[in-house]
Amino acid sequence: MTICFYLQQGVEVLDFAGPMEVFSAAGFRVITVSRKKGPVTSQGILKIMPDYTIDDAPPFDILAFFGGGTNAATKDTGLIAWIESRRTSTSYFFSVCTGAFILGKAGLLDSLSATTFHSSIEELRTALPRTRVLANVRFVDNGRVMTTAGISAGIDGALHLVTRLKGEEAAKEVAAYMEYDKWVPNQGLVVAER
Amino acid sequence: MTICFYLQQGVEVLDFAGPMEVFSAAGFRVITVSRKKGPVTSQGILKIMPDYTIDDAPPFDILAFFGGGTNAATKDTGLIAWIESRRTSTSYFFSVCTGAFILGKAGLLDSLSATTFHSSIEELRTALPRTRVLANVRFVDNGRVMTTAGISAGIDGALHLVTRLKGEEAAKEVAAYMEYDKWVPNQGLVVAER
Numbered sequence: 001m002t003i004c005f006y007l008q009q010g011v012e013v014l015d016f017a018g019p020m021e022v023f024s025a026a027g028f029r030v031i032t033v034s035r036k037k038g039p040v041t042s043q044g045i046l047k048i049m050p051d052y053t054i055d056d057a058p059p060f061d062i063l064a065f066f067g068g069g070t071n072a073a074t075k076d077t078g079l080i081a082w083i084e085s086r087r088t089s090t091s092y093f094f095s096v097c098t099g100a101f102i103l104g105k106a107g108l109l110d111s112l113s114a115t116t117f118h119s120s121i122e123e124l125r126t127a128l129p130r131t132r133v134l135a136n137v138r139f140v141d142n143g144r145v146m147t148t149a150g151i152s153a154g155i156d157g158a159l160h161l162v163t164r165l166k167g168e169e170a171a172k173e174v175a176a177y178m179e180y181d182k183w184v185p186n187q188g189l190v191v192a193e194r
Numbered sequence: 195m196t197i198c199f200y201l202q203q204g205v206e207v208l209d210f211a212g213p214m215e216v217f218s219a220a221g222f223r224v225i226t227v228s229r230k231k232g233p234v235t236s237q238g239i240l241k242i243m244p245d246y247t248i249d250d251a252p253p254f255d256i257l258a259f260f261g262g263g264t265n266a267a268t269k270d271t272g273l274i275a276w277i278e279s280r281r282t283s284t285s286y287f288f289s290v291c292t293g294a295f296i297l298g299k300a301g302l303l304d305s306l307s308a309t310t311f312h313s314s315i316e317e318l319r320t321a322l323p324r325t326r327v328l329a330n331v332r333f334v335d336n337g338r339v340m341t342t343a344g345i346s347a348g349i350d351g352a353l354h355l356v357t358r359l360k361g362e363e364a365a366k367e368v369a370a371y372m373e374y375d376k377w378v379p380n381q382g383l384v385v386a387e388r
Contacts, residue, residue, distance in 0.1 A: 012215070013211045013214050013215050013218070014211050014212060014214075014215035014372065017207045017208050017211030017212070017215075017240075018208060018211070018212075020207050020208070020237075020239065020240065021206070021207050021208035021211075021237075021345065024207070024237055024239060030239045032239070032240065032241075039243055043214075043215075043218055045214065045218060045224045045226070046211075046214065046226065046242060047226075047242065047243040047244075047245075048240060048241065048242055048243075049233055049241040049242075049243060050241075051241075117373075118373060149373050150371075150372070150373040151215065151371070151372040151373050151374070152349070152372045152373050152374040152376075153373050155346070177344075177345070178208065178344065178345040178346045179311075179312060179343050179344040179345050179346050179347050180345070180346040182346075182376035
């Protein structure tokens with residue numbers, strides 16, 4: 001399976017790096033995609049050269065969004081149109097932190113439950129009146145669309161998705177490899193199993 | 195305070211990204227340094243453009259090393275000579291995972307205690323006969339030189355160093371911001387307080 005990490009300007013480093021470690025260790029193919037050619041700067045620190053832009057990205061099974069710089073991303077009509085164009089060909093959508101605002105803007109959270117960064121819960125409720133926004137939950141899994149709480153919660157959410165797609169033993173092996181001894185399986189909310 | 199993240203080819207993504215999130219959120223200035231100009235690929239996935247090479251890196255207070263690609267790094271005599279040249283001007287040395295092999299090669303772990311990635315404990319004992327290598331510990335803090343266990347343990351080690359340099363309240367604020375609700379302060383071994 002291939003997972004596409006969409007990296008916008010200002011993306012928060014641990015938001016994407018935690019899930020990248022998890023999915024890579026679980027044997028997924030990981031690709032990075034940005035809006036335009038040229039470097040993306042994460043958190044004002046880390047300069048990244050993504051593999052593809054939205055104009056040349058190959059197909060993928062999972063599309064993932066992360067926090068940091070999401071205000072500008074939700075206003076980017078070209079990005080939102082691209083997400084909509086990938087809606088049918090993509091099996092799963094995943095967000096960490098305020099990445100939920102991007103999924104929501106593309107209509108992917110309509111009539112679903114979701115969570116986001118702890119300071120942004122009310123803002124997400126205002127932005128997405130058709131979404132049930134939940135606080136104090138590590139992740140919310142609707143089956144095809146999954147959102148996690150802030151930053152380090154992305155690690156837990158990624159391990160949950162690995163559990164669903166490859167089984168709990170595979171996820172436990174990844175957590176042990178990462179020395180993520182603090183992992184508690186099933187710590188989030190599963191709204192609807194596929 | 196400035197912390198220098200040395201990023202070698204093949205560096206493991208969560209090894210450095212966890213501490214980068216922590217130190218950045220704690221208000222440290224973070225710079226990235228590589229051996230030569232041009233991109234460094236993390237874990238075969240993430241292409242990074244470091245800020246400096248070892249030939250033009252400015253002074254810093256903390257020098258940090260991470261796992262992945264460390265076998266080649268320990269054989270790089272130019273890198274080891276550079277670390278030795280920064281020994282006096284650098285206040286603290288920090289490693290995550292097999293980054294300990296680099297610190298050890300530069301003589302920084304002589305007569306000290308250390309830890310590393312769980313699968314590499316025996317190998318580190320063989321490589322560093324003058325170092326007490328400890329298993330089953332999240333981090334080992336010798337005062338000026340600190341090593342952590344594998345991958346996600348870097349987050350705990352970074353929070354510990356923030357606790358030492360800025361106080362436990364500051365570290366708790368960072369953990370809360372990151373939603374790292376699982377953080378347990380003082381979970382590692384402090385061998386000698388400065």
